[in-house]
Amino acid sequence: MNHKFALAICFFFVSVAGLAAQTVTSPPATKLETKNVVFGATKRFDHTRFSIDLPSTWKVMDKSNADETIFTIMDETENAVLVLHVWQPERILGSEDETVLLKNFLSGTMNTFKNTKIGGPRTDKDGRIAIDFTWDQEQDGKLYPMVGDSFVTQRGDVAALLFFAIPKEQFESHKDEASKMISSFSLK
Numbered sequence: 275m276n277h278k279f280a281l282a283i284c285f286f287f288v289s290v291a292g293l294a295a296q297t298v299t300s301p302p303a304t305k306l307e308t309k310n311v312v313f314g315a316t317k318r319f320d321h322t323r324f325s326i327d328l329p330s331t332w333k334v335m336d337k338s339n340a341d342e343t344i345f346t347i348m349d350e351t352e353n354a355v356l357v358l359h360v361w362q363p364e365r366i367l368g369s370e371d372e373t374v375l376l377k378n379f380l381s382g383t384m385n386t387f388k389n390t391k392i393g394g395p396r397t398d399k400d401g402r403i404a405i406d407f408t409w410d411q412e413q414d415g416k417l418y419p420m421v422g423d424s425f426v427t428q429r430g431d432v433a434a435l436l437f438f439a440i441p442k443e444q445f446e447s448h449k450d451e452a453s454k455m456i457s458s459f460s461l462k
Contacts, residue, residue, distance in 0.1 A: 308418060308441040309351035313451040316458075321345075323360045324434065327458035329451075332356075353444070354452075357437040360461065367433055372403040372426040379435065380407055380424060388412060400457055402427040408442065421445045423452075429461035 316327040319334065323343050328334070337344040343360040367375065373395045384390040387409040398404040402425040410417040422439035436459060438452055 306441075306443055308443060309353050311349045311351060311354040311440055311444050311448055313349075313448060313455070316455070322462065323432065324358065324459060324461050326358070326460070327455060328356075329455070354440040354448070355438070356455065357435075358459070359435040359437075361433060362431055363428075363433050366431065367426075367428050369397075369403060372428070372433075373405075376403055376405050376424055376426050376435070380405060384409060388417065398425060400427075419443070423456075425456065427459075427461065432461050434459070434461055 312331060313329045315330050317330045319326050319328045321343065328347060329349065331350055333348050333350070335346045335348075337346060341361065343358070345358045347356040347358070348354065376395065377392070380392050384392060384407055388411075390409040391407065393406040395403055395405050404423060404425045406421070406423045408419065408421050411420050412418075419442035420439055421442045422437065424438070425436040427434050427436075436456060438456060440448060440452065
């Protein structure tokens with residue numbers, strides 16, 4: 275895995291500028307400090323190396339190169355992001371390797387952001403190694419709490435890292451939709 279994936283994550287953090295302190299209501303009784311993330315109807319996204327069900331209105335940006343498949347996928351407001359990184363590691367990764375890979379990636383990527391907290395490794399319901407994290411995203415002099423989850427999985431000699439983030443104030447209302455989207459990911 276090279277540093278181009280880290281650049282895709284950095285692109286996300288730069289684009290989180292979409293957080294703009296615009297008050298939006300969803301549902302009408304709930305005032306949000308961040309623009310509302312919309313999941314909506316999904317469509318199957320098929321790639322030669324993977325497939326996933328994505329909200330049909332989300333933007334898909336291909337940042338792949340000859341060795342790695344890297345997609346950054348964002349909702350219309352650019353407040354939620356899913357980054358998919360698929361590559362062929364030099365050897366088959368064991369669960370300990372996957373945990374170290376995920377910890378190192380998060381430590382290296384998140385260490386420059388305010389109030390970053392990285393959780394401990396766990397195995398998710400789909401059998402993937404997962405680590406959650408939080409940080410405060412600064413925008414126009416204000417801090418917006420963010421929450422994310424990262425996953426690593428492998429099938430044969432192909433590995434994938436998934437990285438999802440959303441404003442903390444919207445996590446509870448969208449966690450089922452996010453979980454469904456992430457669970458739909460499969461390597462080919």
